[in-house]
Amino acid sequence: GAVVSQHPSRVICKSGTSVKIECRSLDFQATTMFWYRQFPKQSLMLMATSNEGSKATYEQGVEKDKFLINHASLTLSTLTVTSAHPEDSSFYICSARDPWSEAFFGQGTRLTVV
Amino acid sequence: AQKVTQAQTEISVVEKEDVTLDCVYETRDTTYYLFWYKQPPSGELVFLIRRNSFDEQNEISGRYSWNFQKSTSSFNFTITASQVVDSAVYFCALSGRETSGSRLTFGEGTQLTVNP
Numbered sequence: 001g002a003v004v005s006q007h008p009s010r011v012i013c014k015s016g017t018s019v020k021i022e023c024r025s026l027d028f029q030a031t032t033m034f035w036y037r038q039f040p041k042q043s044l045m046l047m048a049t050s051n052e053g054s055k056a057t058y059e060q061g062v063e064k065d066k067f068l069i070n071h072a073s074l075t076l077s078t079l080t081v082t083s084a085h086p087e088d089s090s091f092y093i094c095s096a097r098d099p100w101s102e103a104f105f106g107q108g109t110r111l112t113v114v
Numbered sequence: 115a116q117k118v119t120q121a122q123t124e125i126s127v128v129e130k131e132d133v134t135l136d137c138v139y140e141t142r143d144t145t146y147y148l149f150w151y152k153q154p155p156s157g158e159l160v161f162l163i164r165r166n167s168f169d170e171q172n173e174i175s176g177r178y179s180w181n182f183q184k185s186t187s188s189f190n191f192t193i194t195a196s197q198v199v200d201s202a203v204y205f206c207a208l209s210g211r212e213t214s215g216s217r218l219t220f221g222e223g224t225q226l227t228v229n230p
Contacts, residue, residue, distance in 0.1 A: 034217060043205065043220045044159075091157055095218070103149070103209075103218055105159040 006106025023094030029074035030096035038091040050077040084113040120221035135191045143210030153203045
């Protein structure tokens with residue numbers, strides 16, 4: 001089946017620094033990718049929809065200047081958490097899908113801001 | 115608006131028991147897809163099943179079975195003869211063609227613990 005690779009799986013960074021998370025679709029072209037955030041013991045909340053070649057669409061309440069999304073190619077989307085703070089610590093997971101197939105998820109990235 | 119409700123926050127069973135995880139959904143779309151995912155402690159989401167709104171046939175895959183009832187907007191998941199390795203959080207999700215494109219709306223998840 002299709003594979004989505006997310007990197008890094010775990011990152012610890014200092015408050016005020018920026019962190020970039022990569023999401024790659026390994027064997028199919030993904031014109032759309034999704035970024036989710038999951039707090040401990042909670043569900044996945046959609047942050048933004050990443051569209052290849054155009055600006056991302058952010059969900060209400062998500063700061064687009066803080067969570068920069070770039071979808072430069074059909075196989076790569078990146079999420080950059082800028083000026084990270086401890087409250088940004090969370091599990092971030094990306095998803096890519098062919099239209100109307102199951103969504104394939106990356107392995108997730110556990111971000112800890114200290 | 116779309117909504118997925120998993121009323122059971124936590125379920126605890128003893129190994130070999132059967133367990134059913136409930137999922138109720140709301141959508142205005144006439145064409146939609148329902149999913150179940152398993153999330154073990156590692157965090158990775160494992161795809162279990164996808165069902166489209168026009169296919170109400172129940173499905174069985176090994177110890178797993180799914181009951182899709184359009185009349186009650188439910189898509190329940192049953193594990194037969196549960197095993198310790200089934201312990202995980204299970205998410206039900208919905209994707210509606212007309213209103214949401216291909217984004218998924220997740221339920222709150224059900225934490226299943228299977229005790230030896």
